[in-house]
Amino acid sequence: MSDTGGGAKIVEVLLPVAVDQTYSYFAPPGLDLAPGDSVKVPLGARDAYGVVWEAAPAPAAIGNLKSVISRYDRPPLSQRMRDFLDWLARWTLTPRGMALRLATRAAEDAAPDAPRLLYRTTGKQPQRPTQTRARVLKTAEGGMTFAKKALMEAASCSGGVIDALVDEGALETVTAPPAPVAEPLDALFGAPRLEPRQAEAAEALREAVFARGYRPFLLEGVTGSGKTEVYFEAIAAALQNGGQALVMMPEIALTKQFLERFAARFGAPPAEWHSGVTPRRRARIWRAAAEGEVKVVVGARSALFLPFCDLRLIVVDEEHEGAYKQDEVVSYHARDMAVVRARIEQAAIVLASATPSIETRVNAASGRYVRLHLDARAGARPMPALDAIDMRVAGPDKHRWIAPRLAMAVGETVARGEQALLFLNRRGYAPLTLCRHCGHRFRCRNCDAWLVEHRFRRALVCHHCGHMERRPDACPECEAEDSLTACGPGVERLAEEAAMLFPDARTLVLSSDFPGGAERLRREIEEIASGAFDIVIGTQLVAKGHNFPYLTLVGVVDADLGLGSGDPRAAERTFQLLAQVTGRAGRGDKPGRALLQTFQPEHPVIRALLSGDAEAFYAQEIALRERAGLPPFGRLAALIVSAKESALAESHARALARAAQSLPPTPRYRVAALGGLPEENEILVLGPAEAPIALVRGRFRWRLLIKAPRSADLQGFLRDMLAAGPKERGGVRVQVDVDPQSFL
Numbered sequence: 001m002s003d004t005g006g007g008a009k010i011v012e013v014l015l016p017v018a019v020d021q022t023y024s025y026f027a028p029p030g031l032d033l034a035p036g037d038s039v040k041v042p043l044g045a046r047d048a049y050g051v052v053w054e055a056a057p058a059p060a061a062i063g064n065l066k067s068v069i070s071r072y073d074r075p076p077l078s079q080r081m082r083d084f085l086d087w088l089a090r091w092t093l094t095p096r097g098m099a100l101r102l103a104t105r106a107a108e109d110a111a112p113d114a115p116r117l118l119y120r121t122t123g124k125q126p127q128r129p130t131q132t133r134a135r136v137l138k139t140a141e142g143g144m145t146f147a148k149k150a151l152m153e154a155a156s157c158s159g160g161v162i163d164a165l166v167d168e169g170a171l172e173t174v175t176a177p178p179a180p181v182a183e184p185l186d187a188l189f190g191a192p193r194l195e196p197r198q199a200e201a202a203e204a205l206r207e208a209v210f211a212r213g214y215r216p217f218l219l220e221g222v223t224g225s226g227k228t229e230v231y232f233e234a235i236a237a238a239l240q241n242g243g244q245a246l247v248m249m250p251e252i253a254l255t256k257q258f259l260e261r262f263a264a265r266f267g268a269p270p271a272e273w274h275s276g277v278t279p280r281r282r283a284r285i286w287r288a289a290a291e292g293e294v295k296v297v298v299g300a301r302s303a304l305f306l307p308f309c310d311l312r313l314i315v316v317d318e319e320h321e322g323a324y325k326q327d328e329v330v331s332y333h334a335r336d337m338a339v340v341r342a343r344i345e346q347a348a349i350v351l352a353s354a355t356p357s358i359e360t361r362v363n364a365a366s367g368r369y370v371r372l373h374l375d376a377r378a379g380a381r382p383m384p385a386l387d388a389i390d391m392r393v394a395g396p397d398k399h400r401w402i403a404p405r406l407a408m409a410v411g412e413t414v415a416r417g418e419q420a421l422l423f424l425n426r427r428g429y430a431p432l433t434l435c436r437h438c439g440h441r442f443r444c445r446n447c448d449a450w451l452v453e454h455r456f457r458r459a460l461v462c463h464h465c466g467h468m469e470r471r472p473d474a475c476p477e478c479e480a481e482d483s484l485t486a487c488g489p490g491v492e493r494l495a496e497e498a499a500m501l502f503p504d505a506r507t508l509v510l511s512s513d514f515p516g517g518a519e520r521l522r523r524e525i526e527e528i529a530s531g532a533f534d535i536v537i538g539t540q541l542v543a544k545g546h547n548f549p550y551l552t553l554v555g556v557v558d559a560d561l562g563l564g565s566g567d568p569r570a571a572e573r574t575f576q577l578l579a580q581v582t583g584r585a586g587r588g589d590k591p592g593r594a595l596l597q598t599f600q601p602e603h604p605v606i607r608a609l610l611s612g613d614a615e616a617f618y619a620q621e622i623a624l625r626e627r628a629g630l631p632p633f634g635r636l637a638a639l640i641v642s643a644k645e646s647a648l649a650e651s652h653a654r655a656l657a658r659a660a661q662s663l664p665p666t667p668r669y670r671v672a673a674l675g676g677l678p679e680e681n682e683i684l685v686l687g688p689a690e691a692p693i694a695l696v697r698g699r700f701r702w703r704l705l706i707k708a709p710r711s712a713d714l715q716g717f718l719r720d721m722l723a724a725g726p727k728e729r730g731g732v733r734v735q736v737d738v739d740p741q742s743f744l
C-alpha cells in the first residue's frame with residue numbers, strides 16, 4: 001500500500017446515530033487525525049458530528065471518498081473509552097452509534113470556556129466622585145480583582161457605574177482564565193476516625209486503588225454501618241495518586257446531604273452529574289473529566305459515560321437499586337457496565353449496599369469479587385427492632401389502612417418529639433376507581449392499566465404512559481351521579497387518614513409526582529432531616545440512603561405489596577426495599593423500631609426481615625435461583641415485539657421463535673428443541689406470550705424470553721436469531737433487553 005504523501009489518511013468515523021458501522025472519509029493532508037478525534041463530516045446534504053474510530057494511511061487510489069471537513073476542539077475519546085463503548089454495544093445488541101451517543105451527547109456544547117473579564121482599581125480618581133463611585137473604589141481597594149457581577153453585588157451598584165469608571169480610567173479590566181469547573185479536593189481535609197472494622201475495609205480499598213488494576217469489591221454493611229466513610233477513603237487514595245473517581249448513586253438529584261458530607265471530608269463538593277445539571281455545565285464537566293481537571297464526579301447512571309482520562313475508582317452506591325437499569329433507547333444495566341468499565345480502565349470498583357443483589361452476592365461468594373463486611377451500625381447504634389402486625393387479626397376498620405397498634409406507636413413517637421415514617425410504595429390517592437352502581441372501572445386508553453386517582457392533581461393518571469383525565473362527577477358508563485368510589489390506598493389517601501388520627505402533627509407527603517420536581521424533593525428531604533415534620537408519608541423515595549436523625553419509627557403500611565408480582569426477583573426486591581426503609585429508623589441518638597403490616601407474617605421475606613437473618617434469606621434465594629437456572633446461574637434476555645395491532649406483533653414474535661428453532665447447533669450455542677426437556681447446555685426460547693401489560697402507549701406487546709446457560713454465547717444467538725427472523729416492518733418494533741430486570 002502506498003501513501004499518497006503528506007500523511008493523507010482514510011478514517012473510519014462513527015456517528016452518534018442508530019447505525020452499527022463506521023463511515024469512511026478521506027482525511028486531507030494537513031489535517032492529522034487520530035482515533036478518538038471529534039470531526040465534522042458531510043453526510044448526505046448536511047454536516048454531521050462523528051468520532052474517528054480508526055485511521056489508516058490512504059491507499060493511492062481513494063476513489064471518490066468524501067473528505068472530513070474539520071476537527072473539533074475537543075479532547076479525544078481514549079482507546080479505553082472506545083473499547084468500552086464497543087463492548088457495551090456488543091453486549092446489549094445496540095448499534096455502536098447509539099453507544100457513542102451515550103458518551104458524546106453531553107459534549108455537544110463543549111466549546112472551551114471564554115476567559116473571564118475581571119476588574120481592578122488603577123489608583124486614578126474619577127473626575128466626578130459620587131457616593132456610589134466611592135463605594136465601588138473602596139470595595140475594590142487593595143489590588144483585588146472582581147468579576148463584574150461580584151463587584152456590582154459587593155458595592156450594590158449598577159453595571160453602568162462600573163463601565164463609567166472604566167471609561168474614566170479609575171478601573172481597568174484584566175483577563176483571567178475561566179473559572180474551574182470544580183474546586184480542588186483535599187484528600188486529607190476531614191479524615192475521620194474510623195471504627196476498627198471500617199478501618200480494615202478502608203485499608204483493603206486503599207491498597208487496591210494504589211495497586212492500580214482491576215479490583216472488584218462488594219462493600220456490604222447493614223444500614224447505618226458507615227459504608228460512605230469507608231469508600232470515601234478509597235476516593236482519598238485515588239486523589240493522593242492524582243487520579244479520578246466516579247461515584248454513582250441512584251437518586252443523586254435528591255441528596256444534598258451526601259454532597260455536604262463529601263465537602264466535609266474533602267474540603268469542597270464533587271462535580272454533580274444528573275438531569276438537573278444545565279447542559280452548559282454538563283458540557284464543561286465532560287471536558288474537564290477528559291482533561292483531568294475534575295477529579296471526582298458524583299452522578300446518576302449516565303455519569304458512567306464520561307470520558308475520564310485517569311479513572312482509578314468507581315463506586316456504585318446502593319448497587320442493588322433497580323434504577324441502575326435503563327430501559328429506554330439503549331437498554332443497559334449501569335452497575336454491570338460499571339464493572340466492565342472498571343475492567344477496561346484497570347480501576348478498582350466498589351459495589352456498596354446493605355442489601356446486595358443476588359448477582360453480586362453470588363459473585364462475592366465465588367471469589368470473583370472481594371467481600372468486605374460491616375456487620376453492625378457505626379457509633380454503637382443498635383439496629384431497629386422489627387415487629388409484624390398481623391392484619392388478619394389486628395387490622396384497622398374498613399376503609400382504614402393504619403392498624404390500631406401502628407397508630408398508637410405513631411402517637412407515642414410524636415408525643416416524645418420524635419419522627420415517624422409511614423411507608424407505602426404507591427403514589428396517588430387510590431390505585432383503582434370504580435362505579436359502585438355498574439362496576440365500571442377507569443382504565444387507560446393507551447395502556448393495559450387502571451387509572452390511578454390523584455386528588456392532589458384532581459385527575460386520574462396512568463402510571464405507565466402519563467395519560468391524564470379529569471375525574472368526572474358521574475359514571476361515564478351508567479351516568480349514575482356520585483357513584484364513583486376509590487379502592488385501596490395510595491400515599492395521598494394515607495395522608496388523609498393520618499391527618500384525621502393526628503390533627504396536630506406536622507405531616508408531609510413525599511411523592512415524586514407533586515409539582516416542583518427534584519428541587520422541591522431535595523428541599524423537603526432536607527426539612528425532614530432537620531426535624532421540621534412529625535410524620536412523613538412517602539413512597540420508595542424516602543427509603544434511598546437518607547439519614548434522618550430524628551426518625552425513630554417506621555410503619556410499613558403494606559409489607560406484602562410487591563410479593564405477589566410474579567417477577568422472579570419479587571422476593572429479593574421486597575426484602576431489599578423493606579430492609580432499606582426500616583433501616584432509616586434509629587440513625588440518630590435514639591434507637592429506632594419498625595412495624596410491618598402484613599397479611600402473611602409467615603412469608604419467608606417477612607420472616608427474614610423480622611429475624612434479621614439476611615444470611616438465611618440470601619442462602620435460600622440463591623439456592624432457588626440455582627435450581628431454576630435463573631441469573632446469575634443462567635442468563636436471560638427478553639425480546640419485546642410491539643405494534644399498533646396485537647396480531648401483527650404476535651405473528652412477528654412467532655416468526656422470531658420459529659427462526660430460533662431453525663438455527664443449527666454451533667459450538668457457541670445449541671437451541672433446545674420445541675416441546676422436549678432442554679439439555680443443560682441448551683438455550684431455551686419461551687413464548688411468545690402477551691406481555692403482562694399487553695398495551696403500553698398505544699402499542700401491543702408480545703414477549704419472548706430466552707433462557708441460556710452461562711456457557712452459551714447468548715448475544716451471538718440473539719444476533720443469529722434476529723438475522724434469521726423477519727425484518728421489522730409495518731410499524732413492528734423489536735426491543736432487545738439483555739439481562740432484563742422488568743418482566744412487565
Ligand SMILES: Nc1ncnc2c1ncn2[C@@H]1O[C@H](COP(=O)(O)OP(=O)(O)OP(=O)(O)O)[C@@H](O)[C@H]1O
Pocket residue numbers: 192193194195198221222223224225226227228229353354378379545546547583587
Ligand atoms: N466512625 C464513625 N464514628 C461515628 N459515626 C459514624 C462513623 N462512621 C459513620 N458514622 C455515622 O453513621 C451514620 C451512618 O453512616 P452512613 O450513612 O455512611 O451509613 P451507610 O452504611 O451508608 O448506611 P445506608 O446503607 O443505610 O445508607 C452517619 O450518620 C455517619 O456519620
Ligand SMILES: [Zn+2]
Pocket residue numbers: 444445446447448449462463464465466467697
Ligand atoms: Zn397509559
